[in-house]
Amino acid sequence: MNSTDIQIALCGSAGDGTIAAGDILRNAVAALGYRVICFDVYPPEIRGFGKCISRVRITTEQTYALKRQSDLLISLDDSHAIPHAGEVRTDGAIIYESKPVGHCPEGSHMSSHILPGQIPYGIPLRELAEKATGGARSRNLVVLGVIAGLLGFSPVPFQKIIEKKFAKQGPAVVSRNQAGFQSGYDVGVNTFKLDNVFCVPQESNPAAGKVVMLSGNAAVVQGCMDAELDTFFGYPITPATTIMERLATAMPKRGRRLLQTEDEISAIAATIGAGYTGARSATATSGPGLALMAEMLGLATMAEIPCVIFVSQRGGPSTGMPTKTEQSDLNAALYGSPGDSQRIVIAPTNVEGCYRCAGKAFEMSEQYQTPVIVLLDLYLSNRYETVTLTESGPPFTLNANKPLRRLEAGESYQRYAFTEDGVSPRAVPGDSGCMHVVTGLEHNTLGRPNDSEEIHTAMSRKRHDKLLAALHHPDFTVTKRIGHSGRIKVGILAWGSTFGECLEAMFMAHAEGISCASMKVVMLSPFPVEAVTQFMDDCDQVLVPEVNYEGQFAQLLQGILARPVVRLSRVPGSPMPVELILSEIRRLAGVV
Amino acid sequence: MTLMEKHVFVDEKLQEVRESGRLEYRSRSLPTWCPGCGYFAIVEGLTHACNTMGIAADQAVVVSGIGCSSRFPFFVNLFGFHTRNGRVLPVATGIKTANDKLTVIGVGGDGDGFAIGGGHIAHAAKRNVDITYLLFDNGIYGLTKGQASPLSAIGLRTSTTPFENPERPLNPLMMLLSYGASWVGQAYAGQPDHLREMITQAIAHRGFSYLHILSPCVTFDKTSKTYTNLSMKVRKLPAKHDTSNLMEAMQQAQDLDNPAVGLYYQQFRPTLSDTFDQVIALSAGEGRGA
Amino acid sequence: MVAQVSSSASAPHRYVIIGNGVAGNQAAEGLRDRDPQGQITIITNSRMLFYNRYLLPELFREHKDWRALLAHPAEHYEKRRIRVLRDCWVTSVDSRKRQVMLAHNEAISYDTLLVATGGRPYLPEELAECRRLIHPFGSYENALAVRKALPENGSVVMLGGDMIGLDLARTLLERNFRVVLVTHENSFWPHQPVGDERTKFLAILEKMGIEVVDGEAQGGVVAIEKGASGLPDRRVRFRQGGDIYGDIVMSFYGLQPLVEFMMGSGTDIERGLLVGTNLRTSDPHIYAAGDVCQIWSEKDNVYRFYYGHRNVRAMGAVAALNMTGGNEHFSTTQDEALFQNEQGHIDSPFWAYD
Structure with missing residues (x-):
């Protein structure tokens, strides 16, 4: 065995430090050179005793989604963890508290729920924490130590991260927490290992570039910063808020401006205002906020003003399920504006894609003078992955504006001049002699209101045709086919975060000898008709898995291509189960 | 003093206007407003102000929403952004945030500002965005042909209040004063010289300046805010009015029967731009530590 | 074997077995055969499922993985619905409440208990x-x-x-x-x-x-x-x-019988748990089998231990029968003398394992 692929699930009650432990774990293993994908699930309430789960998949090779089964389950609260005991695979292990405080009603202790094929490790976590730190609070660090010891991870990166994390609270707190970790580590190292969960020690990462651990939202922020975002306007909404929060720290340090506005309408309005001046500007929201932005998005389309909108979807409609993931804002992103208001919509499929899409969104928005919506979802926003950043600097163009021509004497500047590619050179306030008015009214080339049939037809064509060039935008993956080439039995067409699950299912199907391939569609508007058609031509059957009820992407496909597809639409509030996709692949391939 | 009081000869007037240089700020588009509309005086006032202050035409942006007033940008030769109903202030905030050097003037009617866009005013005022907001109050929705607005007088018959408007109007000056706007003034389109002076002062103010302009709609309001009525009612603020005294300003603002024109209140405090600079400075300090 | 006893549908009979050795597992299998509805729980301080300790010397031969030692694969327990609480330490038995107290403060209730903890070196x-x-x-x-x-x-x-x-x-x-x-x-x-x-x-x-x-x-x-x-x-x-x-x-x-946790239970203990030939202790709801119990010997007029794999397995079977209403008696069948085998090596019937 020379590669690693394990998944650890930490489960506890809010306040147990579950998510914090997951955070330390993922950063430590990333520092050890592993590839990491993580996703935390926590309750919408800030306080209370809701369930928190942090899942960390640690691998040698790049993977695309979490696994359904975990190799290790760590229980910091049996009442929450017991329902997840079944998630642990045979010969995997469950680590739990062997000396809980107080009476434990019959059946409430993890030991009664461990399946015969799973390995129980009852560890006196509380007792170890108390001995090492004088209190039970650091149970989460003790358990991290146990994991590290059991799996043979070097304790060094753990201790470093603990030091960094608690540095602000002073050296006493740091050493106390390190002692907690160490006491668990000693137990882990000396625990007789019965499970078969193994990690092959990782050489320092050979990949070119810098490997960093980022959440989807953090990757968006990194992409924004690398694309030199000038201004950001936002209104808090789960699960997009952390984009604004991270930018609020990052932007001022680079002398840039961020404003928390009074609502999403003003957020998009200000974003458009800033975009109008030539600045790179963005906002971030979720479905309900996108709904409020719809009107102003139409203005940006009509007035041809660059702006970037990050939309992280959650369960809907209305307030819906704020802390549950869903892909049900596709229609709103594509169509949510009055009039013929096509805009560019792109949806990354993984964390690295979040980075690239964020940066490229600014390029496209400038180059095609149109709003660009980057569609994420809660699962993608909040999941962590190791991402390789190129050493040679950000792969983004910092000025994608069409050059402005010097005006002839007596010539009036035509903001909306017809050109071959439909993009008119854009003057912004401050450009000498180029005063003009941009408007949400239909207008002529000068920007003057005009509602004649000729103008409205020509301008509508201009606003739509100019977007087609985005399908060939430089250094941007519009679609990508992965898997078997040539004729295949089952083709999986997917968008957004679900693509990771599709790939995992596809690789499993490959192992079963099923001929299949997957295509991710990153650009949803304008739609890559040619590439998708070619792919569908190769497939006996096309499966479209997506996390929404209506099958919005399938509808889009069928509307444009008028071809049959098999829908796999589910709304579990969590990522699409890989097994479900796999069983559909099997069914379509005629394998039972 | 009105134009009626002395003879004016067209040739002389044209020469005076051309020499003044303010035509530079007028666009070639002719205003689409009804003859006699108060808004003509506002265009005149703004071009005068720009001219007086020496603002370069390509360094100023006029932002408007929707309504009769919001056609304004088309009639001046400045950069203009004709946006959506009620969104003047957030768009202007975005523009000013992105480019401090620009002179940003928001224009809009009473419906645009106090109905659909009402939520934004408090926040622009609170943040002290360094923009000027010219609010054209004709007490009616003109462009959509005469419906009631939040500033319509009680008892006004409009197409949506055919049995008289039952609601009392808002008191915009009171609202702006309590929101903490750092410059609050009122002018009357029937007094163009004073209006021009007030616009100039409002633009010159560093911070959020709100100028409420009483301006008759000659087409849809024949009974309430007419030139006749307003010319009788409008008064000047007392000479001894203390513009730094908020309570005194509020007291004056209570008088809706005899609206007073002039500068109600002015305060000097950090603008949004200043607070951005402050955040950037603070973050630099933290940056060293991290 | 035909089921002779069945739990009522509403409340399955709760059998708890302390100990995960030959006796305990033999009993669990017997209980399942006799009472398909019963709830069978084995409690053990080991983290492993039942493996035969007689096979431990194999480790010095070609042995690779502990799973090879297991008497049954994990699925067997799921199929037979035998719950095994591993890594659990019994601290005491409350025979009045009919509960087994575990070190992590959980009480496991039983209707009939079998103590089959064997002995420690x-x-x-x-x-x-x-x-x-x-x-x-x-x-x-x-x-x-x-x-x-x-x-x-x-x-x-x-x-x-x-x-x-x-x-x-x-x-x-x-x-x-x-x-x-x-x-x-x-x-x-x-x-x-x-x-x-x-x-x-x-x-x-x-x-x-x-x-x-x-x-x-x-x-x-x-x-x-x-x-x-x-x-x-x-x-x-x-x-x-x-x-x-x-x-x-x-x-x-x-070996020394592992009976400390039974001290407060009210059952009779000499060195091991004292049982009749029906393997019942002085408490009608508690049985014992294997190296932990001393069985009344009519012949010797004394409570004595019976060692060896075959004996222990027989005890597990008898206990299961009697716990489900049977009336069987344990009697040893093993010749207990040491002997010299064909290779000239020392040998013992206790090593016999089948």
């Missing part, structure tokens, strides 16, 4: 202080530690050689390790050959290649120490002043 008090320097051989984990600690062709000093030790010794010799046996009065536990017979068996041991040291002649072992540098890792000192060296030291003084 006995260590004489005078050696208690040296415990850390003695390699135990009670579990898979122990056995693996021995294998790890033993260098190639290394030497093992065995203090005494009960039937578990002698079985291990046979395997170690086969694998070219050196085995030194220090005798004591219980060297052939649980057999008790005396006089000439003992001498005969000691001679056989020597013939097999075991170096026999007469521990009693040396006045017994008084201490075990770390060997000085350059010498093997362990030094065993005798009262008379002599010493011997070995890479590891193991002790084989027989």
